[in-house]
Amino acid sequence: MDKNEIKAFIAKRCAKELKDGDVVNLGIGLPTMIPGFLPEGVDLVIHAELGIVGAGATPKEGDANYDPYHVVDAGGNVASVAFGGGFIDSATNFGLIRGGHVDACFLGALEVDQEGNLANWIIPGKRMPGMGGAMDLCVGARNCIVCMEHTAKGNPKILEKCRLPLTASHCVKKIITEMCVLEVTENGLLMTEINPEFTVDQVKAATAAPITVSENLKSMID
Amino acid sequence: MAKKPVITAAEAAKMIPDGATIMCGGFLGCGQALAIVKELVKLGTKDLTLIANDMGRAVGPKGEEFFGIAELIHNHQVKRVIATHVGMTPEVGEQMNAGTLEVNLIPQGSMAECIRAGGAGLGGVLTPVGVDTLIEESPLCLGKQEIDGKQYLLMKPIHADFALLGTYKCDEAGNCWYKGTMRNFNTVMATAADVVIAETEYLVPVGEIEPENIHTYGMCVDYIVEGERK
Numbered sequence: 001m002d003k004n005e006i007k008a009f010i011a012k013r014c015a016k017e018l019k020d021g022d023v024v025n026l027g028i029g030l031p032t033m034i035p036g037f038l039p040e041g042v043d044l045v046i047h048a049e050l051g052i053v054g055a056g057a058t059p060k061e062g063d064a065n066y067d068p069y070h071v072v073d074a075g076g077n078v079a080s081v082a083f084g085g086g087f088i089d090s091a092t093n094f095g096l097i098r099g100g101h102v103d104a105c106f107l108g109a110l111e112v113d114q115e116g117n118l119a120n121w122i123i124p125g126k127r128m129p130g131m132g133g134a135m136d137l138c139v140g141a142r143n144c145i146v147c148m149e150h151t152a153k154g155n156p157k158i159l160e161k162c163r164l165p166l167t168a169s170h171c172v173k174k175i176i177t178e179m180c181v182l183e184v185t186e187n188g189l190l191m192t193e194i195n196p197e198f199t200v201d202q203v204k205a206a207t208a209a210p211i212t213v214s215e216n217l218k219s220m221i222d
Numbered sequence: 223m224a225k226k227p228v229i230t231a232a233e234a235a236k237m238i239p240d241g242a243t244i245m246c247g248g249f250l251g252c253g254q255a256l257a258i259v260k261e262l263v264k265l266g267t268k269d270l271t272l273i274a275n276d277m278g279r280a281v282g283p284k285g286e287e288f289f290g291i292a293e294l295i296h297n298h299q300v301k302r303v304i305a306t307h308v309g310m311t312p313e314v315g316e317q318m319n320a321g322t323l324e325v326n327l328i329p330q331g332s333m334a335e336c337i338r339a340g341g342a343g344l345g346g347v348l349t350p351v352g353v354d355t356l357i358e359e360s361p362l363c364l365g366k367q368e369i370d371g372k373q374y375l376l377m378k379p380i381h382a383d384f385a386l387l388g389t390y391k392c393d394e395a396g397n398c399w400y401k402g403t404m405r406n407f408n409t410v411m412a413t414a415a416d417v418v419i420a421e422t423e424y425l426v427p428v429g430e431i432e433p434e435n436i437h438t439y440g441m442c443v444d445y446i447v448e449g450e451r452k
Binding site for chain 1: 249250251252275276279283284305306307308309310315318325327329330331332333334335337338349350351352353354355356357390400401402403404405406407408409410437452
């Protein structure tokens with residue numbers, strides 16, 4: 001699989017986590033591909049931290065709702081509100097996030113560990129873009145799912161213990177990569193699904209934390 | 223309803239002295255007082271502390287060079303920044319590494335709530351966000367507290383000398399309405415500064431904004447500036 005195929009594969013698997021009516025926040029990059037893989041009849045309320053509850057499709061230049069100065073997403077790209085959606089101010093919006101009104105957030109990671117700790121906002125001395133709304137989402141969303149490539153240039157990103165400064169502790173419930181699906185349990189990482197292109201040993205070799213293989217290990221592909 | 227003074231963007235900028243603390247509404251420039259910021263750049267007002275979600279954008283939505291408060295950073299007019307994300311203005315990182323700019327990053331929800339507290343007479347905010355992270359060491363964090371077995375950080379309220387709002391419609395009494403995602407931090411910032419200046423794309427007669435749809439109440443606004451229509 002090339003980079004784009006890997007991203008699409010992960011996004012497609014993430015889409016299976018969602019059911020009709022879920023309120024979902026999607027991080028930048030890969031997570032924004034998830035709505036493209038939703039089964040028929042699954043309609044989400046897309047939550048955008050900039051202030052949209054029920055975001056719509058990305059408008060193109062020339063569309064009636066193309067308004068890059070007044071309706072944008074957290075990446076600064078032009079956005080839209082879905083029919084029935086609404087705009088909201090930041091204080092109320094983050095009250096909804098912290099208050100557990102967002103069903104799921106999908107986001108990438110620099111590192112994630114067997115305790116569900118997540119690091120994705122700073123590389124000290126190198127990059128410090130900031131956490132934006134990520135800390136609030138990880139703490140507040142009812143289900144925090146990391147979706148990412150299993151390794152970075154061959155180096156494990158799934159660790160026993162995160163080394164980078166945390167975004168939030170004990171927040172990640174599930175990790176979805178091109179290799180497998182891992183659940184974060186009290187006893188560490190449990191592999192519940194595997195991509196049949198890989199062996200269990202290959203997954204373990206690419207992971208710097210112990211993995212327990214579920215007795216009911218399934219294929220990631222239907 | 224008493225009318226609020228309408229001043230020019232240049233007059234608004236002149237009210238802000240060197241060393242002032244300014245809250246700037248807006249998210250990547252959407253909902254920002256762009257005309258007043260341009261005038262602050264022209265004046266070269268120095269040693270500012272900016273409180274805003276982000277520091278605007280080095281490149282605007284239609285390729286503009288600088289969009290919003292990014293220009294104040296590039297012009298070296300800022301000594302301290304309180305923000306949640308500065309990735310769209312790499313210059314912030316460069317000045318920080320050079321030791322000329324202090325940057326305090328805090329979570330977006332905590333920032334909104336600390337400003338809300340600052341404008342709502344509260345002594346602080348207890349939030350679970352930031353526990354076990356570098357936020358515990360932030361100058362805006364006063365410590366940790368356990369309530370019913372759960373850990374919270376006590377965050378300081380945020381208040382400023384000036385708040386610059388970026389609104390779509392403002393009536394002559396200062397009531398404001400924001401289009402789309404412009405509202406973001408503007409509504410809380412309107413309550414949390416000594417002097418609040420609402421820049422607007424459309425200055426309209428009182429009554430044009432329905433009473434049910436007023437996002438910022440005129441009672442919070444001290445001055446109105448007519449800005450550029452986008």
